[in-house]
Amino acid sequence: MAKRCDICEKETRTGNHVSHSNRKTKREWKPNIQKVRAVVNGSVKRVNICTRCIRSGKVSRAI
Numbered sequence: 001m002a003k004r005c006d007i008c009e010k011e012t013r014t015g016n017h018v019s020h021s022n023r024k025t026k027r028e029w030k031p032n033i034q035k036v037r038a039v040v041n042g043s044v045k046r047v048n049i050c051t052r053c054i055r056s057g058k059v060s061r062a063i
Contacts (some may be wrong), residue, residue, distance in 0.1 A: 005031060005050040007058050037062040 004011040010031045016024040032051045036059075039043055044062040053059055 002048045003030060003033065004048065005033060005053060006047045007049055007053040010050050010052075 012031070012060065014031045015027060015029070017027040018024055025050050034051060034054065035046055035048055037045050038049065038059045039062050041048065047059070049059055054061070
């Protein structure tokens with residue numbers, strides 16, 4: 001599955017995991033991407049959308 005939202009372009013972010021002893025190792029934050037059926041330009045398509053876009057109503061779901 002794609003790691004990017006088709007609506008808001010949210011994608012994987014990287015940074016450091018910092019331990020108590022201040023050692024740093026790489027880590028990733030991934031968005032919660034769902035594959036849903038949505039109405040895009042009048043037709044129904046399967047798109048990858050983050051849950052924040054679904055909850056805020058930026059996309060109209062197809063039933």
